[in-house]
Amino acid sequence: MKVLIIGSADSIFVKDFARQFITDGHSVDILSLTVAAPVQGVDRFWVVENLNSSSVIHSKIKKAVEILKSYQYINKTAKLIKDKEYDCTFIHFVAYRLAWNLLEIERISKKIVAVIWGSDLYRTNSIKSNFQKRIYRAANKIVFTNQRSIEFFERKYGNKFSSKIRVANFGLPVLDEIDLMKNQTFSRDQALSFFDFPKNKLIIMVGYNGNPLQRQLEFIAEFSCLAPVERNRFHLVFAVGYGNTGIDKKIRELTTLKGLDNYSILDKFLNFPDTAKLRYSADILVNIQPSDQLSGSMLEVLYAGGTVYAGSWLPYQDLVKAGARIYSVGSVQECVRAIAQHKWRESKAEEENKALDFIRDKASWKSCYERWRKISLETDHHH
Numbered sequence: 001m002k003v004l005i006i007g008s009a010d011s012i013f014v015k016d017f018a019r020q021f022i023t024d025g026h027s028v029d030i031l032s033l034t035v036a037a038p039v040q041g042v043d044r045f046w047v048v049e050n051l052n053s054s055s056v057i058h059s060k061i062k063k064a065v066e067i068l069k070s071y072q073y074i075n076k077t078a079k080l081i082k083d084k085e086y087d088c089t090f091i092h093f094v095a096y097r098l099a100w101n102l103l104e105i106e107r108i109s110k111k112i113v114a115v116i117w118g119s120d121l122y123r124t125n126s127i128k129s130n131f132q133k134r135i136y137r138a139a140n141k142i143v144f145t146n147q148r149s150i151e152f153f154e155r156k157y158g159n160k161f162s163s164k165i166r167v168a169n170f171g172l173p174v175l176d177e178i179d180l181m182k183n184q185t186f187s188r189d190q191a192l193s194f195f196d197f198p199k200n201k202l203i204i205m206v207g208y209n210g211n212p213l214q215r216q217l218e219f220i221a222e223f224s225c226l227a228p229v230e231r232n233r234f235h236l237v238f239a240v241g242y243g244n245t246g247i248d249k250k251i252r253e254l255t256t257l258k259g260l261d262n263y264s265i266l267d268k269f270l271n272f273p274d275t276a277k278l279r280y281s282a283d284i285l286v287n288i289q290p291s292d293q294l295s296g297s298m299l300e301v302l303y304a305g306g307t308v309y310a311g312s313w314l315p316y317q318d319l320v321k322a323g324a325r326i327y328s329v330g331s332v333q334e335c336v337r338a339i340a341q342h343k344w345r346e347s348k349a350e351e352e353n354k355a356l357d358f359i360r361d362k363a364s365w366k367s368c369y370e371r372w373r374k375i376s377l378e379t380d381h382h383h
Contacts, residue, residue: 007092171365210240
């Protein structure tokens with residue numbers, strides 16, 4: 001099968017997605033809407049030329065120039081492509097400006113699959129929505145990664161696209177890395193040494209990226225109220241390498257103010273094997289952000305044998321039913337109190353294995369890829 005991916009090739013999701021199809025023996029081309037290095041194993045790789053026109057121009061004009069250049073570049077690229085050359089074209093992130101290139105995209109594709117990422121649905125205005133609607137009309141399938149977004153989409157557009165809607169997820173390569181570590185008997189102590197974490201304390205990951213919505217500072221403020229003897233059982237870890245908004249500086253200031261020194265800040269972006277080591281080293285993950293779809297980082301921590309303390313308002317019922325070790329907390333204060341009672345890792349092998357199967361089935365690339373492959377092969381009548 002011949003596949004075209006239109007999206008940002010610097011995104012780890014797009015690279016991963018391409019890799020699955022390539023590994024399965026399909027031919028993949030990528031048209032990247034952002035500047036990116038070529039992706040390994042891809043046949044043809046195009047990048048919409050760097051669009052930054054001189055900064056002197058008024059921002060609205062600048063935006064218009066960008067859109068025009070992008071339109072011209074995509075049309076120019078499409079001229080190199082034969083009619084119906086692609087069995088399936090995936091649009092990853094429904095960028096409204098692609099509406100102007102639809103005729104060309106339709107000409108080169110037997111089938112178009114539009115994949116909604118989130119902000120392309122939630123952060124848009126009526127003008128953009130109208131252009132996006134053209135893309136939804138042209139698409140044979142519209143893919144969402146969760147049910148909640150579908151409900152939002154149908155409130156917005158009614159059910160005229162309902163027959164096209166499918167659900168599929170991006171797999172988590174870190175799960176495979178965790179399996180590798182377990183098989184190579186890579187010990188938890190080795191994981192702790194890798195990050196210089198202490199071996200005689202419980203490791204708490206406070207959130208899993210640098211976004212302040214992870215409520216790192218609120219957690220520190222509550223945690224510092226524990227008696228020193230309780231506090232010292234733990235070592236806090238702040239992984240802020242992804243989406244860091246200067247939170248590391250604030251964390252340092254607040255911990256100093258509160259007299260806490262048992263913590264580490266990881267401010268580098270970690271690759272998959274190192275992320276797996278981090279998941280492996282965590283006893284506890286604190287996940288108390290205001291809203292969350294099913295977080296990959298959380299699944300990885302559970303998969304590696306850790307425990308999660310999650311806000312009771314977050315939608316994790318399925319996981320809890322499957323036997324995952326998730327404790328529900330109603331507030332930051334309640335979270336810290338519950339953690340203070342936390343014992344050392346106890347293994348509940350049977351329940352845990354049930355949860356592992358559930359996570360593997362839901363989130364490993366092996367099972368996720370199967371969904372995408374089916375969607376790319378489904379036949380229907382193009383109107």
